[in-house]
Amino acid sequence: MAVYNTHFFLIKRAIDSVLKQDFQNFELIIIDDGSKDHDREELMQFIEKHEDKIAYIRHSNRGQSASINRGVLNSIGEYITILDGDDEYKPNHLSACLQAVKKVDLICSTTETITDTAEDYFVPDKNDLTKVIHLDETILFGTLFGKKKVFNTIHFISGFAADADFYEKASKQFRVEKVDLRTYVYHRNIPNSICATIKKNKTEQFSNNGYQSNSFA
Secondary structure, eight states: OEESSOOHHHHHHHHHHHHTOSOOOOOEEEEEOSOOSTHHHHHHHHHHTTTTTEEEEEOSOOOHHHHHHHHHHTOOSSEEEOOOTTOEEOTTHHHHHHHHTTTSSEEEEEEEEEOSSGGGGEEEETTEEEEEEEGGGSOOGGGEEEEHHHHHHOOOOSSTTHHHHHHHHHHTTSOEEEEEEEEEEEEOOOTTSHHHHHHHHHHHHHHHTTOOOOOOO
């Protein structure tokens, strides 16, 4: 889980959702991407209470992809998955993913999405950023779950649609599958979240280029 100036109450919600999994043989690696706000002290105090389950890494601000790549390098598990600091898992998420990945090397699943407006179910089509597609048609960081060899072979690039890029590269070398689980809870209604920040930046970018759209992730 990569975090950057994420409010502690959101991070705690995410961590709690991992700690409450019905599958308990895991290690949660939190990569602090150079956070500067005061919530970091609360985070450290909370982590100390769960040191048997949680590892903490901090580095200078490098972005989500670089942070996840570093987490992969420090992981020791047979399988790897990702959780955004402002999202959460349902209690059966890990066990459901382990069941779904048995016959393949990597899965990407659908989400239970929390939104304020219907337009937030749609995101830019990476192949034509003037168009939008439904979230169920996309690849999201948090719903990737697979064998460590996949993540060791392919690294996340920086920039928009890094998760889709990862999945497409993996599909050329490994067995992959999109599955309908909805055990990952994707919060798209949080101001200053990763998705809200991207939405703001993309909207400004396309407005400056003559495009008008408010339906960006």
